[in-house]
Amino acid sequence: MKFIGIVGTNAPFSNNRLLLNYMKQHFAPQHQLEICEIQKLPLFNEEIAADTPASIQELAQKIDAADGVIIATPEYDHSIPAALKSVLEWLSDNVHPLAHKPVMVVGTSYGPQGTSRAQQHLRQILDSPGIGAFVLPGNEFLLGHAKAAFDANQQLKDPQTISFLEQCFHNYLDFAQTINRQYRQAAWQGSYDVIVVGFGAAGATAARFAADQGAKVLLTDAAPNGHEGGNVRYAGQVVATGGDYAKMLTYYKAMLGPTDLDEDLLETYVHGMVNMRQYFKDYLDVDSPVSYNDTYKHGSQGEVAKGLAPEYPEYPGSETFDLTMVHQGFFDAALWKNLRQHVVDRSQQIDVWFASPATHLIQDPNTKTITGVTIKRNGQEVNIQAKNGVVLASGGFETDQQAIQDYLGAPHLAPIGSLYNQGAGIKMAEEVGADMWHMHSYEGLGMLAGMTFAPEPGQRGKLILAPWPELYTGSIFVAGDDGSRYFREDEPNRHGRLYDHGIWRIPAAQDHPYLIFDQQQYQQFKNAKQLPDPNFFSRLIKADNLTDLATKTKLDAATLKQTVADFNFFAENGHDYDQNRDPATMRAFTAGPYYAVELAAGMLNTQGGPRRNAQAEILNPAHQPIPHLYGAGELGGANANQYAGGSNLAECLIFGKIAGENAASTKTATPVQNITVTNKVTLGGSDLTTKDPLKDIKVGPNQYLGVSDAGIGGQIVVRITYTDHKLQNVEVVQESESEDVGQAAVTQLPDKMVAANSYAVDAISGATTSSKALKSAVKNALAKAQA
Structure with missing residues (x-):
């Protein structure tokens, strides 16, 4: 439920404000409490009351939309503050948002009585004609000795006080629900x-x-x-599919292991997967x-996606598992x-x-x-x-x-x-x-143990699935937060999972893991024909020795040195006693310089x-x-x-x-009350347009439009300028490609196509689909220009 909390004073500091803030935190997230201040509200003036100030109207609207109001009042001279009285006068003149509104009254004071006289006076005011609020009876929360009631973090200290506040609030919830059921109708802006x-x-x-x-x-x-x-x-656009119901059910139960799942739900799920091909058709x-099995696993395209499924071939029933796609x-x-x-x-x-x-x-x-x-x-x-x-x-x-x-x-x-x-x-x-x-x-995905290179805050990690043996072959390993290794680098991950005592689990995520390697490994990367990440070398952190590298990466220097020494011992003696990595993939580190690349655990979903x-x-x-x-x-x-x-x-x-x-389906057991749509606001119609995307795009002399529906985000529209058999300019006028690598294709390919006088240029690494779509759109425009 959503409530409005009114701080009943205009004082810059108030313990009643602390009390409302405590209630806001303590009863979240099940219930929301928006705290409203009255410091800047004008003093009630009957001569201008006919024109209710905008600030009062705004407060009235909030109260009207809320499920209830909680007022925290101090006590001044055995009564409520003048500022609060002024607000209530505004709310009983031309606007009446408190009418039939469930209200809870609380208060705290320096003395022992906890605003008892002010609360009694406030209850009388709220019951007066023009206000007509329904005030929670009893449940008087009177917090005395306010200076000692809160700790340094502005939290109530006394457990009995907290318990009584919870009791009062829960009684208020029941009270508010009862009142709202009888007096409040929902105001719908659409249906x-x-x-x-x-x-x-x-x-x-x-x-x-x-x-x-x-x-x-x-x-x-x-x-x-x-x-x-x-x-x-x-996503990869592949949909889990089964050939045999009994085997598929066995396979999914094996993957669940000791985890219980509702039997009816699981059977419904498996039944749907066994009938997935028909679903695609119907x-x-x-x-x-x-x-996938016919085309890739056992078919002519096997090298394109070898070993994609089943993910757990050792589990019973896995032989029936397949994947379905709308096309290759x-x-x-x-x-x-x-x-x-x-x-x-x-x-x-x-x-x-x-x-x-x-x-x-x-x-x-x-x-x-x-x-x-x-x-x-x-x-x-x-x-x-x-x-x-x-x-x-x-x-x-x-x-x-x-x-x-x-x-x-x-x-x-x-x-x-x-x-x-x-x-x-x-x-x-x-x-x-x-x-x-x-x-x-959750599921991970990516290189090594389902990892990605550390992205900037708020950015997506780069998904790398292409084979990259240099990451785990040679003088290289992954260090966790303290500089030690924490997984076997050469083990293929299963959606981020690695083998762990009879089951596959995602390794504990580290705060700042790093790929650590030496100069010899650096040269190995340099000698590779094409790296899956073209920005790899710009990510490197370099240091002449391990101590300096540890400082730059915030790893423990002693641990990092010992990890390198242990790694060298394992490599030289042909057995990895730490993570059981294949010794054929291990080469002892040489003297500096050394390199690091920051990684992050990937989150698929x-x-x-x-x-x-x-x-x-x-x-x-x-x-x-x-x-x-x-x-x-x-x-x-x-x-x-x-x-x-x-x-x-x-x-x-x-x-x-x-x-x-x-x-x-129309429900009969619990009917929804048919309430007239009220409080109309500007909603607009449907945002999903079906109009011609080219209709409103202007085209000048020697300009042509091209369209492709092959982008990750759907349609890509380009406008080219073509004169004297030469591609003069390529403009992308409409696209919804992904924010990272997709945008690289959108920004880089146009200039490359103009320079080559052709749409047939190399795709941007990691943005194959966006590149193909952009080239297809330019090809479409060129066909019109050359017709």
């Missing part, structure tokens, strides 16, 4: 049958299947237009889905563009809002039914009604560093997927009483979130469905413990369909 939160694979799937059931759907996403797609935009309009190729957003197009094709039934993050679920306090969603739209929060259901498909908490520390125990991780997966769905689900599961589970069942219903701690609330995708994913590539995308498709269809 849909179904609201889907998150426009990735699961959200797109849920929205289209809800629409196919006849529902009018709102699909809202935090990302701006062109950057939607969640992690599927960056719902994605892919006539001939591509089998990986990491090209092909599946994502297919799913997105199915939303576009249903634009009459689905409205899409970009850059419109959902912030809260709206829940009936009595039935616990989810009736709508609060969404930040065009700079303002609006309440949108969902008549039949809400689907949470907003992804995990890959970029919420606080959640990463709280749930994963890692100092930080480098995201290699979407930057817009910020854990909002977890917070919203917690507020409405959802149970959580798999909060410790988290699995944790609200628990759900086989019907995609989100459950409360008693494992009962929260009415009208559904979930799909990586937010509360079904995968825990060990993970097989393609499983999350399979889950998005399988449970996205189930969630969308169930959310669209």
Whole structure:
């Protein structure tokens, strides 16, 4: 619930302000308390009262939108402060936001009585005509001796005082819910049958299947237009598939190991994967889905993606595991563009809002039914009604560093997927009483133990999957925070996992791990024909000796020296007693100089979130469905413990369909009150346009437009200038490529194509798909110019 806390004084320092701040922190995140100051509000003046000041109107609007008000009052001369009395006079004149509003009164003072007389007076005022508030009876929180009540961190010290405050507040919650049920109607700014939160694979799937059931759907996403797609935009585009149900079920149970999973959910999941090829044909309009096993593992393209699946070949049932693709190729957003197009094709039934993050679920306090969603739209929060259901498909908490520390125990991780997966769905689900599961589970990916080169804060890590034996062959190792080794560098990772006493686990993430090597290894890198990272040498830290290198990298010098000495001993004696690395990959370090490159543990996606069942219903701690609330995708994913590539995308498709269809069904057991849409604000229509992308682009003499739909972010539009059989200029006028390597292609390739007088130039390393798309668009424009 959301409350307004009013500091009942205009004094610069107030213990009552400390009390409200304590309550705000103590009762979060289940309940929100916005603290409002009255210091700058004008003194009530009856002569100008007809024209209510804007600051009073703003406060009134906040109170009107809140579930209740908590007033913390000091005591001046046996009464409330004049500033607070003035505010209440404003709020009883032309505006009456406190009418039928549940109010809790608290207070603290230097003396022993804790504002008892002021609170009694305030209760009388709040009951007066023109105000008409409902004040919580009893539960008088009177905090005396304020100077001694708070510690140095402004926290209440006495456990009994804290316990009594909690008791009063919980009684207030019950009181507020009772009052609001009787007197408060939700003010809706819009209404849909179904609201889907998150426009990735699961959200797109849920929205289209809800629409196919006849529902009018709102699909809202935090990302701006062109950057939607969640992690599927960056994924390998492969979907887990099985040939035999019994074997597939055995395989997934083996990967779960000792981790329990709801049996009905697991069986539904496996059934969907066994029927995935038919799913592609029936719902994605892919006539001939591509089998990884037939095309790559056992087929003619084996060298392109050798050993991709199964990820756990030693587990029973693994022989039935396969992957399905919409066409031959990986990491090209092909599946994502297919799913997105199915939303576009249903634009009459689905409205899409970009850059419109959902912030809260709206829940009936009595039935616990989810009736709508609060969404930040065009700079303002609006309440949108969902008549039949809400689907949470907003992804995990890959970029919420606080959640990463709280749930994963890692100092930080480098995201290699979407930057817009910020854990909002977890917070919203917690507020409405959802149970959580798999909060410790996440997937890594990348070089070595699922790592990437350390990115700048707020940036994606560079995903490197290309073979790079120089990283683990020679006089080179990875050092953890203290300068010692912490994993076997030559072991292939399984989505970041390495073998650990009979199971595969992601190694404990370090704060500042480094790749450490000597001059001989440096020359080995120099001699390589082409490195998977063209910026590798610009990342290097160099020092003449290990002591200086330790200083520059903040590693322990003695430990680093001992690690190098141990490594040399292992290399010379043919056995790695520390990490059991193949001695054939180890060469003793020579004398300086020495080099380091900072690394980071990669974060592909988290699995944790609200628990759900086989019907995609989100459950409360008693494992009962929260009415009208559904979930799909990586937010509360079904995968825990060990993970097989393609499983999350399979889950998005399988449970996205189930969630969308169930959310669209008309409910009878817990009906939603049909409330007239009020408080209209500027929402705008759907942000997903189907108009011709070339229509509004101006073209001058000797200029031609070219289009390609092959980009990671969808369509790329270029404008070329072509005269005298020569390509004079290439402009990229529309694109939504990824923020890092994709943009490198957008900025660098145009000049290269002009210099070569051709679209046929080398792709930018790490941006193959964006490069191909840009070259395709220029080729398209040249064909028009040369026609």
